[in-house]
Amino acid sequence: MALSKINPTSTEAWSKLASHFDKTQNQTLKTLFETDSSRAKKFTIKWNDFFVDFSKNRISEETISLLLELADQVNLKEAITAQFSGKLINETEGRAVLHTALRAKKDDTVIADGNNIVPEVFEVKANIKAFTDTIISGTKKGYSGKAFTDIVNIGIGGSDLGPAMVVEALKFYKNHLKTHFVSNVDGDHVHEILKELNPETTLFVVVSKTFTTQETLSNATTIKKWFLKDASQQDIAKHFAAVSTNTEKIAEFGISPENVFPMWDWVGGRFSLWSAVGLSIALSVGYDNFDKLLSGANEMDTHFREAEFSQNIPVMLALLSIWYNNFYGAETEAIIPYTQYLSRFSTYLQQGIMESNGKSVDRGGNRINYESGTIIWGEPGTNSQHAFFQLIHQGTKLIPTDFIGFKHSLHGDTDHHNKLMANFFAQTEALMNGKPKEEVEKEFELVGKAISEVDQLIPFKVFEGNKPTNTILIDKLTPRSLGSLIALYEHKIFVQGIIWNIFSYDQWGVELGKQLAKNVLNDIENSEIGKHDSSTIQLLQYFKN
């Protein structure tokens, strides 16, 4: 079953949403709260250890019911079934989209190409466990007989961002192994990391779904050369592991088959941290914690598949995002985690969201006449408050923002946590209420200033407010809740792609970049410069001289 190809703007729900928007666009959150004392309750979903309050959005019950109509009219329910049942919904690459199978339960059945893939997923999981246990315990040793102390993940994009984000997010649960990530083809990256390493005690994990990515192969080759300055060719078997679908290329690189972890075509790079791509996660926090991460994601998968759309967290967050993106014309969304552990979270989501939904051709091959993929950005609070929050509060742009916080800290220092969370709650309230002129005047009066004296200052101190936010309050940052949180955003991506009638699981734009860089490299390394525009030729000539 292929995904339906419905232009969302041609649906009845879309037209209704457009006229609803015309009527309600100037309503204020403040008034909406003043006129409905049960508003907060109405627009909150409580699920497991998640408490998601989306009441501070420019919505009414009518908005939600129209957005839900839209979801029905683009056949979202059928699309979810198609995804989970292994239909080839990544049509332009002819592939299924089954990263959810990587966190399936042992007795689940997930069919891809006519076979139940769960047993092979569990076989690889068993290998990950066996491998990580021997490295962490020190049973497996390096070429000089010493236990491993450092792990280096060599990969880029989905083969780097997911593991790097999760290793940082779960730092509290970390063991003694130091984990490093080399991704950029810029030699600064690899050479700086090599300075910190001892070849005798370092394990290198080369992660590349295709094993053809220039950055990863260059970094792996540089590292291999560095390693061979001290070690011998046969020591590579002890110090290098690989994760890939391309076993031939791995063999060419010289990595021994027992250190090779397979990947599958039905897992997209940016959704692959749940596979052996997450080897550095399992090495860093132990296999049991890695497995809990998968269980948390699996719980969110079940919620996404089974909860009614009105009570379904990924569906609701996706619909709200559509509301702002397509009706209010908001171009960006900020994601602000109130924990330093999630400092890489928005960077990670930038790939997930923008590589997936940064498309302008619909599933029928036509140029779309409406906006698709949102621009994602963010940094942890409270640092971000002192950096870019000014623009969210008083700038000209509407920036819907997700606030992610935790009821309990991991460190147990109540003073710090209360201060952090006070900021967390204060910001969403301030973004909603703003500060009206009367309040500014009152503040001046309180410090003994006459209004006539400060009249000119007042406009600068007024905050419009009415800025929409979602509050995602989770009990505690654990491997399980992190798994659920990541899966939540994965499903949000899916829902938006379905509504926008685009293919979310290919990335032809990035493929083009890879091809072009290869051609230019030829021009740099050879005497002749090929065919380019006059600006590029001039730049290449200047660079080469």
Ligand code: F6P
């Ligand atoms: O950036 C494009 C991309 O294809 C991503 O989708 C992928 O995560 C990344 O490159 C790395 O690819 P590979 O794992 O094949 O090296």
